[in-house]
Amino acid sequence: MATSNLILNATDSFGKSIAKTITNLNPDVNSDTAKTFAQMLNGFTTNTYVSTNRVDKANVDTEATGSTPDNRPTPTLTLASSSGNKSVLETGIRITYDGDGDLRAYTDGYGNFSEYIPVCIIGGSSNRTLVGASVGGTGTVKVIATGTANYKPVEVTFTLTA
Amino acid sequence: MSDIVKNKDTLNFVMDFVDGDNRTLTVDNPKATITGAQVKSFGNYIKNNSVVLGDKAGAAFSKISSAKVVHATTTYFDLGT
DSSP: OOEEEEEEEEEOTTSOEEEEEEEEEOTTSOHHHHHHHHHHHHTTBSSEEEEEEEEEEOOHHHHHOSSOOOOOOOOOEEESOSEEOHHHHHHOEEEEEOSSSOEEEEEOOSTTSSSOOOEEEESOTTSOEEEESSOOSOEEEEEEEOOOSSSOOEEEEEEEOO | OOOEEEEEEEEEEEEEETTSOEEEEEEESBOTTOOHHHHHHHHHHHHHTTOBBOSSTTOBEEEEEEEEEEEEEEEEOOOOO
């Protein structure tokens, strides 16, 4: 949201200069209205009006233009092993994830695997494990954490070797 | 050297916004002749021209809910040498 400040400059009865800042001025207000407002405010005082300055600021969102910046943090998603043979996958690989999204496991399709490899994630939020049953062949398994309001999505891969 | 007494008057406007929040606008050296009608007229000008906004988006100015002059007397005591 853009903001605008007014600075009312005046002189008091002792000749001292005063600069009074009024914040949260409506940025759409035209300068004549802003000046009139400042003069009305000064009219409540014994100060002598000098001038009105205006400071307009656009915040980061409007200066960046385009889409709203994504300030969500990227969560940590790691596998205890990033590659291994079928017995490693069949035994299970511990997953570490500190976000609040859902975890899903995918193979890269039938093409690179000699047979369909069902992979899944088991366990609660603190001890999730990637497990593949009846694995065969070689290929890539992806573990994907979905994005949420609090965290960005993230993914890691496990490479199944011969 | 004797005590020094200083007087300061401050005019406080409490501005209400539609989100329930308020903000106090202060000015020094208020006139002794301010009237309630003058304050009301000032509040109407702010509202009719949407001059000031609240802290959150969409928080439009509602009214000046109160205005007061605070008289502060400060005594600086002579502590001797």
